[in-house]
């Protein structure tokens with residue numbers, strides 16, 4: 001839509017520049033590449049600078065929870081260091097392709113699906129799962145060293161971040177949430193997948 005809006009002389013306002021925070025925590029490989037290219041800038045700054053590089057963008061609305069988010073935003077935009085054509089091409093091709101190939105759930109934590117009548121913390125469950133995918137902590141190869149590490153990380157983090165009564169196994173598939181999700185996520189199906197993975201890890205009786 002950017003080109004069309006520009007043709008019509010309508011300035012662009014960008015919401016969710018970080019896709020609900022997902023572009024602030026990419027997988028380890030992309031994070032390392034970004035920090036190698038710009039050691040003094042955050043991962044999130046790449047998304048901000050991408051938005052700011054386009055001259056018809058009037059403003060970028062970014063949610064900020066902590067003071068460090070505000071500081072990071074200010075450092076990214078004042079002054080703005082526009083991306084080079086090579087950097088734009090790198091983001092649009094290599095980074096986007098790798099990002100899309102990772103099996104994360106495209107939840108932006110908007111909360112429109114909440115509250116779940118059965119008490120599930122839908123965005124919290126997806127956030128934990130995505131974090132583990134990005135960190136390489138989703139692993140089904142039983143018996144390997146990586147599997148043991150991933151299992152521990154997933155299960156310990158899951159219980160710490162989501163109350164047991166609000167985890168994926170409590171989903172009864174009522175479908176109440178699905179029509180509210182602007183990302184079109186098939187929430188009950190994804191809950192089942194996460195629950196199956198959790199059960200696989202929990203059925204392993206070796207100590208964490």
Ligand code: SF4
Nearest residue numbers: 116171172174175177
């Ligand atoms: S389908 Fe599952 S997550 Fe969605 S509202 Fe029903 S119980 Fe909650």
Ligand code: SF4
Nearest residue numbers: 107108110111113181
């Ligand atoms: S409505 Fe969709 S995108 Fe928003 S929090 Fe729920 S699952 Fe995530």
